[in-house]
Amino acid sequence: MKNENFVLQSSLEGNYLNIKLQEPVRLDEIAVRVVKQDCPEFLIPFHIVNINDSLSLKYKLINAVALEYSDMTLRKDGFVRLFRNLLEPFVKGNDWFLDYHNFCIDPRYVFLDRQKDGVHYIYIPESSYRNSDEEILNFFHDTFIHMTITDDANFQVRLFQYFSRRDVTLSDLYRLIQEEAKKLGVGIAPASVQPVPPAAVAGAAGVSGGTLGAQASGVGSGKPIAVSGYAKPVGGVQSKRTESETPVSNPAKPAGGLFGGMDNGKKNDGIRDDGDTDEVMQALFGDKKKAKDKGKTKENAKAKESAQAKESASAADGQAQKKAGGFSLFGRKKEQSAPAPAPAKAPQSVFPGNVSGSTSGSAVDFSAGASSGLFGGTAYSPMSGEGDKTEIISDDFQAAAYLELIESPIPGAPQRIELVFSAAFITVGRISSDEVQPDVAFGRDFTRIGRRHARIERKGGEYFVVDLGSANHTLLNGQILVPNQPYRLLDGGELTFTDSKPVRYRIHL
């Protein structure tokens, strides 16, 4: 992991993590598409930003605690739950054609959502960001040793001994955690019941009822599709075998690597027939609508805001999309406003040279002129040669809660304040020469607004405002607030900063 390429950025709309990609960039196209079209709930979606042909991945960080700063003293059930949540994405990743090696395991960027009891990873679909299996195991090991399990010292010692063994694998660990979870009665989603991965079912006749439904078969030839869950995006996405197997003989055998020995019927590699490639890809990505209908039995079916996801091709056309604000992470289904466009360009060779590399079945061939549907709209075009341009592939998202300016006697007040929390609260104040600026910063002209004027907090889905003792007060629905007292914000109410030259906002929750 190249940490110097990770840059945190704060704006009025939220906090972002930008990961600058080093040349030569080799993106895992399949993963990119998967995340963009149907991001699994354990990943934080990203956008690809192209600035003067230099690429970055931009993640909007959610309102959750990073693992590094989270509570390390847990009871056993909390610990088991946490570890299960940490491990599951590694296990589930295959189903989404994701390579678990590309999860970011920096504890500063692993987010724990206690409310929804989930873990969110940053997925970096670029080949240079691979973690080795050893690094991944060390991540779990290090996470564990920083924890204290308060009510079961024996368990902690046992786990410690377990980690000290040399031959520990993630699958064993996962199984162990699952057993513990069963004992504790902590609700688990057993590995065998996975949400059906997005397009794997699409159009694939005769999906084997198999445990994961991930073995779409019968496409044309009836052979298992070998879109490997362990695709290494080196030299382009290839369906390939993983390190260990001889796939031909034993398609049912799980791949090696970190999950050696894990028998969960995961999708594995088999051979792929050349002739099936296009059909496979078509099946996987070509018809998105059908994919959606065939459905995803996602675990969360949250109502989501309508996001008009422009096709990536339109980004390639250079349209800058304007983001409308926050987003809801779960169950967000993009409505494809346009079908996959026809291949706009001959796919540039982002992956210089070759994409072959796996044995017999040839890799999905992304060189020019190959598969019809896949690069129909390239996710980005670094070699577009369209000159200096910042292109953002974005979805429009609606904020969950925000303040909208009603009026301000002084020009320059933020029109809209998104209530997106990356910490416990949002500070509101004025820009000053201080080193630390408030999250929502009014310009220097707003002399009556203090450096630390007020704070907006969120507790359990409700929003509160606290006046920090500002000289000119904060008002809620016209009433001057007592300093240091939380007042609940209600939808439709009016929040005003300063009573002389008041800056008034409408509350939208």
Place this chain on the structure above:
Amino acid sequence: MKLTGACVTYVGNTREVNQDSILIRLSEDEGHFFAVLAVCDGIGGLQKGEVASSMVVQRIGEWYDGILGWLDIAEAEPEVLYAHLKDAAEGWNREVCEYRDTQGTDMGTTMSLLMIVGGRYYIVQVGDSRVYRYRNGELCQLTVDASVARMKDGRVKLYLDNFMGKTRELWFTSASGTVEDGDLFLVCSDGLYHCLRPEDIKEVYGELCDEKKAEAACRRLIAQMMERGERDNISVGTVFAKQRKGWIRKGI
């Protein structure tokens, strides 16, 4: 932690008007202190220096009282208070400027303000009055003088570069740090520090730590400076911090 302090200002031997103003406020809530010690030296070269300095000091007192009106000292957030202090300082500066505009004359004052809360000190500094800290036998100047040196008549003279009432937008310097057991803070105008030597503080340290003797000790210091020839207004204020755990005697 326990804080004790005192402050004294004196017109001096030569001047007719005392353009210095000084203020100290100490409040405690169950061992938590909120204190402010500030000196303002009115600009002698301009009119009505004493009006400017007394006006600012009065505002400081009002600000302090206002804060106490809603602040729970034990749960105070020092950084937020510091932000409020800086906002207030900008407001005081604007007031001095407005007064200057209505009077039609230039006027101004320095301000060195020391605030202690939550085990830390915070300083807002405008001008050439000073805040010192005496710790473990060493006198350390915590503020930077807003002075510039210029040649005049063959001699180097120091000119004040910044003060309250100079511009509508306030420029100040700030500093903060921890308060430790035995720290003695000293706030003074230039009348005191021209002739001050570190051993002077050493001599009176013991008395300055004693709340009954601190004021007298301040007067002694002032008298000493006058003996050495200081002719300007002289002001000094001190705050001494002591941990409340038992009998820690601080020698020098």
